[in-house]
Amino acid sequence: MSEQQNQKGAESGHVSTIYHEHEEWAVNMGESTIHAKRMPGFFRTLKYATESLWLIFFFGAYLRWNGKQALLLDVNNRQFHIFNLTILPQDIWMVSLLLLLTAMTLFAVTSVASRVFCGYFCFQTAWVDLFTWIEEKVEGNPNARHKLDAAPWNAKKIQKKVIKHSIWLAISVFTGISFTIWFEDAFVYWHDLLNLNLSMLEWSTLTAFTFGTYFLAGFLREQTCFWLCPYARIQAVMADSQTIFPTYDVKRGEPRGKIRRGAEADSLKLGDCIDCFQCVQVCPTGVDIRQGQQLGCITCGLCLDACDSIMDKIGRPRGLIRYSSLDELDGKPVKKLYQHPRTLVYIGIIFIALAGIVWGLTHLGSMTLRVIPERQPLYVSLSDGSIRNRYEFKVVNKTDKDLHVTVSATGGIPGQVIVGSETPILTHHGRGTSFTIFVKAPADAIKLEATPIEFHVQAVEDAAVVAQYDSKFSAPKR
Amino acid sequence: MSENHNSAGGVPTTGHVWDDDLADFTNQPPKWWMIGLTASAIWVVLYFTMYPALPFAATGTFFSGVGLPGSGQWTAIKELAEDQKVLDDARKQYEDKLESMTPAAILADSALTEYVTRSGKVLFSDNCAGCHGQNGIGSVQNGDKFAKREQGLMAPILLDDDWLYGGEINAIHETITGGRQGMMTAHKETLSAQQIDDVAKYVKALSEGSGDSEAAGKKVFTESDCTACHGGDAKGIAAMGSANLTDKVWRFDGSLEGIKQTITYGVNSGDADARVAVMPNFTTAGKLSATEMKKLAVYVYKFGGGKAEEAAPVAAAAAPASAVEPVAPAAK
Numbered sequence: 067m068s069e070q071q072n073q074k075g076a077e078s079g080h081v082s083t084i085y086h087e088h089e090e091w092a093v094n095m096g097e098s099t100i101h102a103k104r105m106p107g108f109f110r111t112l113k114y115a116t117e118s119l120w121l122i123f124f125f126g127a128y129l130r131w132n133g134k135q136a137l138l139l140d141v142n143n144r145q146f147h148i149f150n151l152t153i154l155p156q157d158i159w160m161v162s163l164l165l166l167l168t169a170m171t172l173f174a175v176t177s178v179a180s181r182v183f184c185g186y187f188c189f190q191t192a193w194v195d196l197f198t199w200i201e202e203k204v205e206g207n208p209n210a211r212h213k214l215d216a217a218p219w220n221a222k223k224i225q226k227k228v229i230k231h232s233i234w235l236a237i238s239v240f241t242g243i244s245f246t247i248w249f250e251d252a253f254v255y256w257h258d259l260l261n262l263n264l265s266m267l268e269w270s271t272l273t274a275f276t277f278g279t280y281f282l283a284g285f286l287r288e289q290t291c292f293w294l295c296p297y298a299r300i301q302a303v304m305a306d307s308q309t310i311f312p313t314y315d316v317k318r319g320e321p322r323g324k325i326r327r328g329a330e331a332d333s334l335k336l337g338d339c340i341d342c343f344q345c346v347q348v349c350p351t352g353v354d355i356r357q358g359q360q361l362g363c364i365t366c367g368l369c370l371d372a373c374d375s376i377m378d379k380i381g382r383p384r385g386l387i388r389y390s391s392l393d394e395l396d397g398k399p400v401k402k403l404y405q406h407p408r409t410l411v412y413i414g415i416i417f418i419a420l421a422g423i424v425w426g427l428t429h430l431g432s433m434t435l436r437v438i439p440e441r442q443p444l445y446v447s448l449s450d451g452s453i454r455n456r457y458e459f460k461v462v463n464k465t466d467k468d469l470h471v472t473v474s475a476t477g478g479i480p481g482q483v484i485v486g487s488e489t490p491i492l493t494h495h496g497r498g499t500s501f502t503i504f505v506k507a508p509a510d511a512i513k514l515e516a517t518p519i520e521f522h523v524q525a526v527e528d529a530a531v532v533a534q535y536d537s538k539f540s541a542p543k544r
Numbered sequence: 545m546s547e548n549h550n551s552a553g554g555v556p557t558t559g560h561v562w563d564d565d566l567a568d569f570t571n572q573p574p575k576w577w578m579i580g581l582t583a584s585a586i587w588v589v590l591y592f593t594m595y596p597a598l599p600f601a602a603t604g605t606f607f608s609g610v611g612l613p614g615s616g617q618w619t620a621i622k623e624l625a626e627d628q629k630v631l632d633d634a635r636k637q638y639e640d641k642l643e644s645m646t647p648a649a650i651l652a653d654s655a656l657t658e659y660v661t662r663s664g665k666v667l668f669s670d671n672c673a674g675c676h677g678q679n680g681i682g683s684v685q686n687g688d689k690f691a692k693r694e695q696g697l698m699a700p701i702l703l704d705d706d707w708l709y710g711g712e713i714n715a716i717h718e719t720i721t722g723g724r725q726g727m728m729t730a731h732k733e734t735l736s737a738q739q740i741d742d743v744a745k746y747v748k749a750l751s752e753g754s755g756d757s758e759a760a761g762k763k764v765f766t767e768s769d770c771t772a773c774h775g776g777d778a779k780g781i782a783a784m785g786s787a788n789l790t791d792k793v794w795r796f797d798g799s800l801e802g803i804k805q806t807i808t809y810g811v812n813s814g815d816a817d818a819r820v821a822v823m824p825n826f827t828t829a830g831k832l833s834a835t836e837m838k839k840l841a842v843y844v845y846k847f848g849g850g851k852a853e854e855a856a857p858v859a860a861a862a863a864p865a866s867a868v869e870p871v872a873p874a875a876k
Contacts, residue, residue, distance in 0.1 A: 449704065
């Protein structure tokens with residue numbers, strides 16, 4: 067694992083080293099609540115900025131567009147509405163590309179700078195940060211909170227705890243509401259909620275999200291990252307010696323020791339780390355970064371802020387704890403980003419997925435057509451000797467109004483007649499409409515058992531709304 | 545490992561010791577686990593009783609069960625009935641209208657026509673497909689079972705535009721409600737083998753558009769009783785159900801041998817070798833309701849061969865296509 071531990075392992079050269087190493091992993095298994103200190107700094111500010119992106123989650127669903135919800139994942143009606151765009155189940159392949167895109171972005175970021183997602187953006191991190199911020203406002207700084215936890219129950223303690231948990235629960239309820247309104251009309255939902263008129267599914271979703279948020283962000287906190295989150299476990303395979311993460315510079319820091327006044331000569335032998343434990347105190351997961359890269363580290367950079375502020379105070383250069391790669395620490399040449407093949411592969415896949423989505427969105431069309439030729443029978447011989455085929459047309463009208471369509475065909479048989487669309491046919495918006503079309507062709511003109519024919523539908527109201535589909539005209543053996 | 549080995553240390557064991565020092569503790573399972581086990585056992589009994597697992601005749605029906613509190617005595621049969629009701633309610637708006645409408649009026653309403661064509665398949669498959677084939681494609685009868693000789697087509701193909709009794713919606717409806725049984729006499733007594741051969745050749749040529757090339761056959765056709773039923777122009781008379789001999793669709797078998805057989809032994813003529821063609825009367829059969837027969841008429845009409853009434857009523861043409869749907873704007 068870490069440089070330090072590797073060295074120890076090499077020294078003892080015994081198979082049981084792995085157990086010694088395990089003993090040194092000071093992972094809090096939930097035996098004590100971590101009350102992390104908040105220190106201002108660059109990464110603290112960055113973390114606030116990235117976490118505030120979650121405001122979109124809370125308020126994005128209220129955005130209206132043409133009198134309807136701008137972003138609505140209407141799973142009940144199997145429609146996604148994104149501004150003017152309606153995505154029906156036929157276009158769901160783009161969602162899988164979107165999932166691929168987000169997964170690859172996660173991988174690419176992780177291969178460059180390890181668990182950036184965990185440290186700056188993960189909902190668990192964001193909600194825990196919000197919950198502990200409230201805790202600090204209500205109960206005071208970490209020392210005060212530790213004291214309060216240990217103190218016997220009295221009116222003041224009860225008051226503080228009640229206030230804190232009430233706010234937590236309120237946020238949890240709002241989280242549940244905010245999640246649900248992405249899947250149905252936000253204002254209708256609020257109306258139903260205020261009238262206590264939600265469906266069973268809506269109530270259970272709200273309850274599950276409320277208690278899930280309350281429990282995970284209020285109580286489980288960093289234990290979620292340690293024991294529940296799969297991403298925390300797989301990130302190790304996406305990081306390598308070129309990946310940067312918050313690292314303690316062992317060569318510069320060791321041996322650590324406190325500064326004593328008037329002991330200048332003595333301090334020369336010591337490293338830059340003064341063992342002030344600020345890096346541990348600010349850590350939201352309670353790890354000691356000086357033990358090297360480890361399971362509990364979510365790479366949020368708060369220890370960098372803490373260490374830099376101490377280095378400033380004692381007049382030593384910043385960066386004792388800094389973002390660096392294993393290569394850099396080992397003194398190996400640091401490669402450029404473009405020399406990192408894995409990242410390039412991830413980025414390549416990102417672009418492929420992105421291209422697919424862009425193609426899909428631009429070629430979505432406002433109408434789709436599928437034509438299913440009748441198979442029993444393939445054709446019918448008529449009394450004048452001509453051959454008739456029957457087709458089932460399925461038109462999906464993705465616009466927001468009902469349209470009438472006309473049917474035409476290219477290819478096929480010379481002299482063919484389309485029967486069944488003499489008057490334009492009504493297609494309902496937002497769902498499929500099917501109707502029957504016959505094509506009649508003179509037998510003499512038919513040359514093949516199966517002649518290619520392309521059908522077109524065009525809206526009467528809007529000539530730009532068109533769709534076509536390739537099919538076959540079947541005839542008896544010649 | 546071995547130095548940390550935890551010996552029994554006073555905890556009671558089962559007394560069975562193996563591999564030198566291994567023994568079973570007789571510790572109780574954890575309390576939470578025991579509570580869970582007991583609660584599960586109680587739950588099983590309650591659930592078995594309250595779920596309709598026991599046929600308690602609490603509220604009439606045998607399987608009504610006791611029901612879980614607040615479940616409204618749920619049973620699978622009740623759920624099925626409720627689901628069925630949803631379907632029936634959805635159909636009711638159409639079914640109610642169909643009852644009082646004529647087949648022609650149903651056909652004039654696009655929404656009702658759509659309902660009938662989408663839901664008629666089951667009716668057709670259950671009652672018509674036996675003779676007319678699945679989707680009305682016709683079925684070939686291979687002799688002996690139904691008629692003594694090879695029958696050719698057992699019942700007409702309903703997909704094409706050739707009709708013995710007319711393809712108008714009312715004619716089709718009449719065929720279903722009243723049945724049809726046409727008759728063609730056997731000509732083995734009245735015509736010689738040569739004459740039958742000649743007239744068969746003439747009729748086959750007629751359908752191919754070269755009737756004048758068979759002068760001998762034409763003479764037989766016009767001078768014997770053929771024209772009485774098939775008409776002077778050989779185009780058949782719908783009122784009698786006689787076949788149009790000039791088109792390219794054959795009721796039974798269009799080969800020369802097939803035509804000769806039809807002429808020799810006739811259709812429903814009483815001859816042992818005659819072709820048999822009987823459309824049963826579905827009203828007297830009592831299998832279908834009046835509404836179902838109307839639905840079938842529209843369903844068959846919409847196979848593609850249905851013919852508009854000779855004099856299309858002007859009022860009907862000008863009326864909206866459907867009371868349910870808006871009028872389509874004119875095509876550009």
